[in-house]
Amino acid sequence: MKEFRTEVTKAIEKATNKKITSKSLSTPPDPKLGDLSSNIAFQFGGNPVEQAKNIASKIKPSGLIAKIETSGPYLNFFLDYEKAAKKIIKQAQHPSYGKSNLGKNKTLMIEYSQPNPNKPEHVGHLRNDFLGMALSNILTANNYKVIRANLINDRGIHICKAMLGYQKWGKCQPDIKPDHFVAKYYQKFCQEEAKHPKLTEEAKNMLKKWENKDPETIALWEKIVNWAYEGQRQTYALTGTEFDEWFYESRMYEKGREIVEQAVKKKIFKKEKDGSIVAQLKPLPNKVLVRSDGTTIYATNDLQLGKEKFAAYDLDKSIYVIGSAQNTYMKQLFKMFKLLGFKWWNKCYHLSYGMIYLPEGKMSSREGRVVYADDLLDEVITLAKKEATAKGMSQNIEETATQVGLAALKFTMLKTNHKKDITFDKSKSVSFEGDTGPYLQYAYARCHQIIEKLTTNDKPDYSLLIHEKEHALLKKISEFPEIIEESGKNYETHLIAVYLLELAHSFSEFYDACPVIQSKPVLRAARAELVKATMNTLSIGLALLGIQTINKM
Numbered sequence: 001m002k003e004f005r006t007e008v009t010k011a012i013e014k015a016t017n018k019k020i021t022s023k024s025l026s027t028p029p030d031p032k033l034g035d036l037s038s039n040i041a042f043q044f045g046g047n048p049v050e051q052a053k054n055i056a057s058k059i060k061p062s063g064l065i066a067k068i069e070t071s072g073p074y075l076n077f078f079l080d081y082e083k084a085a086k087k088i089i090k091q092a093q094h095p096s097y098g099k100s101n102l103g104k105n106k107t108l109m110i111e112y113s114q115p116n117p118n119k120p121e122h123v124g125h126l127r128n129d130f131l132g133m134a135l136s137n138i139l140t141a142n143n144y145k146v147i148r149a150n151l152i153n154d155r156g157i158h159i160c161k162a163m164l165g166y167q168k169w170g171k172c173q174p175d176i177k178p179d180h181f182v183a184k185y186y187q188k189f190c191q192e193e194a195k196h197p198k199l200t201e202e203a204k205n206m207l208k209k210w211e212n213k214d215p216e217t218i219a220l221w222e223k224i225v226n227w228a229y230e231g232q233r234q235t236y237a238l239t240g241t242e243f244d245e246w247f248y249e250s251r252m253y254e255k256g257r258e259i260v261e262q263a264v265k266k267k268i269f270k271k272e273k274d275g276s277i278v279a280q281l282k283p284l285p286n287k288v289l290v291r292s293d294g295t296t297i298y299a300t301n302d303l304q305l306g307k308e309k310f311a312a313y314d315l316d317k318s319i320y321v322i323g324s325a326q327n328t329y330m331k332q333l334f335k336m337f338k339l340l341g342f343k344w345w346n347k348c349y350h351l352s353y354g355m356i357y358l359p360e361g362k363m364s365s366r367e368g369r370v371v372y373a374d375d376l377l378d379e380v381i382t383l384a385k386k387e388a389t390a391k392g393m394s395q396n397i398e399e400t401a402t403q404v405g406l407a408a409l410k411f412t413m414l415k416t417n418h419k420k421d422i423t424f425d426k427s428k429s430v431s432f433e434g435d436t437g438p439y440l441q442y443a444y445a446r447c448h449q450i451i452e453k454l455t456t457n458d459k460p461d462y463s464l465l466i467h468e469k470e471h472a473l474l475k476k477i478s479e480f481p482e483i484i485e486e487s488g489k490n491y492e493t494h495l496i497a498v499y500l501l502e503l504a505h506s507f508s509e510f511y512d513a514c515p516v517i518q519s520k521p522v523l524r525a526a527r528a529e530l531v532k533a534t535m536n537t538l539s540i541g542l543a544l545l546g547i548q549t550i551n552k553m
Helices: 002-016 048-057 081-092 123-141 157-169 178-195 198-211 215-239 253-265 298-313 324-339 373-390 397-414 437-453 468-478 480-490 494-513 521-544
Strands: 036-038 065-071 074-079 107-111 145-152 245-248 277-279 287-290 317-323 348-353
Touching: 002 036, 002 048, 002 065, 002 074, 048 065, 048 074, 081 468, 081 521, 107 123, 107 298, 123 145, 123 215, 123 317, 123 348, 123 373, 123 397, 123 480, 123 521, 145 298, 157 178, 157 198, 157 215, 178 198, 178 215, 198 215, 215 373, 215 397, 253 277, 253 287, 253 298, 277 324, 287 298, 287 324, 298 317, 298 324, 317 324, 324 348, 373 397, 397 437, 397 494, 437 494, 437 521, 468 480, 468 494, 468 521, 480 494, 480 521, 494 521
Parallel strands: 107 145, 107 317, 145 245, 317 348
Antiparallel strands: 036 074, 065 074, 277 287
């Protein structure tokens, strides 16, 4: 509990006339040794055991400090649980529990998802989407003004391949989800391209036509990308992925070219003999920005995108949620911002995340070996339905299965540090036991069902909360605001997920050891308030991760 730690710190400083750091305080391994321990006695000359006794004699119980004892050279402080319970439970039942002012008056943009409209989202996009949404929620809870942004890479050779595939082998209306329909012809083109390399030249020629605004090419392009958008937005609707701002490469690539051409005149970038334009970025690899045939690449667009972001919103930081495969490119991009003299270059941050591995093997959309988000969502929701049915659930089974399946996916992808790779096990993820999203939903549902069964109006007596499991649950609930703030400071969504597991485990131990409904009235009322505080903390924490609560499971 932060307030208790502050009181202990001040008490020690007053008694010793010495500033102490957080390293001077720790949580004892055994609750019998107190709730906070200090090694401050070692910082003075003489016998540390005697020093500890001397310091303890100068500190009187007050506020949340119930008593002070020494154990050898250590000072042990005991929390006044009755006073603490009143404060913690009241705070933890408030709808805004855990929010901080860390980001007051600061504006952040979080760019995530970034799909190509030549295919549906794949499983890697899901991790990107879930990270972006969770981080947006957590930073909003820290009082940042957050702008959720999506960049659509809607031009380039990859789109032209989908267009040519449809032009050569399609020419019909979608008979499946429209983004999957587009992907079918992109994959067909890539398969034929491997056998007939001349098709690559056709794709390059189509890109030139597109950049020259050939009406027939533009009409085909609009048809293809709009089908892809329609399908991708259906997936966003299912997963609850939302955006405040949409950027399209097709609307800014020409301005990106202007930035590059001006940089050549200023000798920031170099024009090669073959006509290509290159950024020389030693010790990083050089980066081609304009090809020898005059066409631009995504990096050209990113230069303009950065400029537009900061011009439109005066950002304090721009966070790019992009996979670790692009680590080198992101370093190149930020260095180009610096070389171009953009004053905001050091306000850009790359939130790099690891790969997702599945039993199906490495994905390749060109070869059709890809695990699409829609397919994985269908599989997990089907598994969740089987699990829910096996648990005896019958009401709203379709809706429940959808929310359990989404919880399984989201939690699996958010409980691990974003820098690490994930191996996703579909069956384990939907289990109502273990470290899963459904387990947390089940913990919330148990809280809800306890409260629903209670009819008492007795006034709670918090002095009766003396069981060690009650104390452990109170302390765990009190940690939530610090976890939210730490998560916001470090952009680490997994801290919330790990905390929620610890909270659910603590609640489970309390539930097993401390009957609520069967307790005597006044104790029942106190325990009920503790359950309500747990339930609200779980609800807020799950919402930060984009996971919906379920009342009955």
